[in-house]
Amino acid sequence: MKVYKYGDNVDTDVIIPARYLNAPDEKSLASHCMEDIDANFASTVEQGDIIVAGANFGCGSSREHAPLSIKACGVKCVIAPSFARIFYRNAINIGLPIMESPEAAAAIQAGDTVSVDFATGTITDETQGKTWQAAPFPAFVDNIIQAGGLLNSLKARGVAK
């Protein structure tokens, strides 16, 4: 599984430009994912690949199309030192795995082979032979993830009808 690496403050306008926000489904969103920051991303990304980025990933517009397009590309996980708060909750709500680890985000290089274990929060760079521990999710947030997203968790609790 290969790594795509980007810098700080990757905003949702470059993750999915506004000109594609009227796309009818996630597959067409995926075909333009990261287009304005990395024109080759959508044509080269494969199932299970990982995005590693700098601080404040997903800043700007609240568009849920951004995590949706990344997820629809088959990206397994996004690793960053920090996430913009709307992107953070959107990723949790739709089930795109994200991991906060400043050390891993700094050390991992583009092209490295990286594996992640969501159950333990372990990030392993097989190329460099290093491992890191991502910040754990609070129990409340973990429950949403375990339920398969926000709406499922609310239905399971009987508060959404």
Next chain:
Amino acid sequence: MGMTMTQKILARHAGLDQVVPGQLVEAKLDLVLGNDITAPVAITEFRKAGLTQVFDQDKIALVLDHSTPCKDIKSAQLCAQAREFAKEFNITHFYDVGCMGVEHALLPEKGLTAPGECMIGADSHTCTYGAVGMFSTGVGSTDMAAGMATGLAWFKVPAAIKVTLTGKFQPYVSGKDVILHLIGMIGVDGALYKSLEFAGEGVGELSMDDRFTIANMAIEAGAKNGIFPVDDKTRAYLKGRVTRAWEAVEADPDAEYEREIVIDLNTLQPTVALPHLPSNTRTIDQVEGTHIDQVVIGSCTNGRLDDLRQAAAVLKGRKVADGVRCIVIPATQQITLDAMAEGLIQTFIEAGCAVSTPTCGPCLGGHMGVLSDNERAISTTNRNFVGRMGPVSSEIILANPAVAAASAVAGCVADPRTL
């Protein structure tokens, strides 16, 4: 321990006496907002989850403002989806072409936002309503769907940064300069996961439109929300607009702030943000003469009446320079009517500006002023990210309405004080 305004409002809406930063709470919502880009995704998720009820048809606002009047077939189909949902669930506050405006200018105008209230909106600039002393924050479409179904949202109680304002503005300086200056100081993630709590005697010098502009761009510092104390100007603004009972919330004297920043309004200069981050700020004297192709005056940040007055004062009796397009977009129908009554629209048209019906349009590169390759705009909008208003080679400089208007006249970035 004392609480900030934001913490108090979240505590009340979560049914708790006390909350602390970092605590996760589930709060009751007074309003859930969506637009023609985010609501369709929420509606699709709502239906996919098999949901059949909204929590309160009077507490959901749907505003078709981003791609409207519809720019293409796909946008029209998204609007139709929102329209059908509004009809099916008898959504009271549904705003379509003809009565819609840019959502964050429209909702306060319609009295849908009041002090002490708690709301979410599937639009990042939902933080605008902190100007009236309420908690409001941007979320995604799934949160919106959950909010429509349950009237609830989960929040991590934010720690706070206190921003104390002192002094008075100099001419041609306004709310935009306060928030650009602040973002330049703390960075685009300087308030990440935190609230920006504005305070100090300088708040009283700000018009409500200044406060809306400042709270609007709290998100550009990464903040969860920005919030202002309620004063006589707030009460005067709410009078005749909000008819339900509301209760203002004040910060405790011993509320804790992670950081305190003081901004002296006297010393603020007209400030711009150069490409490609709102934190890339300069004072106007550092960038005068920079080439521009287009000027945009409008948006949820600076499309209100005060903003149009400031732009018109500069454009009155002058002409937009050859080779520059100047697009003026009053944010709501009421603002358009008020601007007409004051003669502002005539001033704009006589100066050679294009005046549009309300839309978010060019701010997000949607329509009504998309840039071409290598073009540069000076704009009163809120984001200057790569590709935001056009191709990746295009650029945006963020500015206040007077600076934008002066630049339209000069044909390059210009200082309204020396035009």
